[in-house]
Amino acid sequence: xxxxxxxxxxxxxxxxxxxxxxxxxxxxxxxxxxxxxxxxxxxxxxxxxxxxxxxxxxxxxxxxxxxxxxxxxxxxxxxxxxxxxxxxxxxxxxxxxxxxx
Amino acid sequence: xxxxxxxxxxxxxxxxxxxxxxxxxxxxxxxxxxxxxxxxxxxxxxxxxxxxxxxxxxxxxxxxxxxxxxxxxxxxxxxxxxxxxxxxxxxxxxxxxxxxx
DNA sequence: ATATCATATCAATCGTTATTGATATAAATT
DNA sequence: AATTTATATCAATAACGATTGATATGATAT
Numbered sequence: 001x002x003x004x005x006x007x008x009x010x011x012x013x014x015x016x017x018x019x020x021x022x023x024x025x026x027x028x029x030x031x032x033x034x035x036x037x038x039x040x041x042x043x044x045x046x047x048x049x050x051x052x053x054x055x056x057x058x059x060x061x062x063x064x065x066x067x068x069x070x071x072x073x074x075x076x077x078x079x080x081x082x083x084x085x086x087x088x089x090x091x092x093x094x095x096x097x098x099x100x101x
Numbered sequence: 102x103x104x105x106x107x108x109x110x111x112x113x114x115x116x117x118x119x120x121x122x123x124x125x126x127x128x129x130x131x132x133x134x135x136x137x138x139x140x141x142x143x144x145x146x147x148x149x150x151x152x153x154x155x156x157x158x159x160x161x162x163x164x165x166x167x168x169x170x171x172x173x174x175x176x177x178x179x180x181x182x183x184x185x186x187x188x189x190x191x192x193x194x195x196x197x198x199x200x201x202x
Numbered sequence: 203a204t205a206t207c208a209t210a211t212c213a214a215t216c217g218t219t220a221t222t223g224a225t226a227t228a229a230a231t232t
Numbered sequence: 233a234a235t236t237t238a239t240a241t242c243a244a245t246a247a248c249g250a251t252t253g254a255t256a257t258g259a260t261a262t
Contacts, residue, residue, distance in 0.1 A: 005136035006151055015136065019129040025200075026123035027250080031116055035106035035200055044209060050107055057251060059210055078208050078259045093201035099126075099136055100194035128220080145239060158221065160240055165219095179229040179238050204262080211256070219248080226241070232234080 005099075014095060021092045024068050029053055030061050034084065037071060041083035106200075115196065122193045125169050130154055131162045135185065138172060142184035 004011040025031050048058035065071045069088045073080050105112040126132050149159035166172045170189045174181050
């Protein structure tokens with residue numbers, strides 16, 4: 001089943017949404033964050049220390065990921081814990097397979 | 102098996118390569134081209150007419166895709182036929198699944 | 203109340219890349 | 233040879249997004 005990407009409202013919308021997702025995880029630091037968080041939820045300081053990334057930059061990338069729904073966060077004391085949203089990841093994994101397989 | 106993305110030369114290299122691939126297909130017009138070419142090989146004029154994209158811009162995006170190995174091309178008379186390189190697509194599809202599944 | 207730690211925001215800069223317009227190349231047709 | 237058709241290249245611009253430095257917010261501890 002190939003997606004009809006270039007014709008039909010549905011197809012074009014799916015393709016656009018997929019491209020948006022790709023643009024977000026195409027950034028190496030963000031892909032690293034995704035990879036890291038798949039091992040388990042982590043606070044911001046753990047993330048930027050692991051990745052040797054500036055704190056504010058890490059925060060920014062996390063915001064981008066969160067705005068798209070790829071990660072979620074919860075306050076825990078003075079820390080903020082970020083976690084992967086596996087449902088979203090799976091959704092786009094499936095969409096992508098339509099384009100690549 | 103999770104990729105050890107943040108430690109180890111191998112892991113970082115794979116992640117970088119994957120991000121490079123993603124950056125290329127994250128561009129909506131290029132993703133459309135990929136989608137279109139999966140239906141079958143096409144000449145440039147067929148592609149830009151289907152996508153309502155300027156000829157030179159189409160040519161540019163095709164070059165980006167070709168440089169990365171995602172598509173290949175062959176001259177056929179006055180036309181140039183572009184085709185998907187399914188092997189490359191599959192390779193990155195598999196890599197991606199490591200990060201998303 | 204103050205100091206410290208963790209995180210977020212903001213403005214500015216810098217780099218990359220998509221897009222545009224013009225032009226070049228090259229094959230086919232007349 | 234001249235024209236047309238198909239494709240590629242190039243320079244310039246415009247848009248976008250990553251990075252940086254400074255600062256703000258908010259929670260905890262003293």
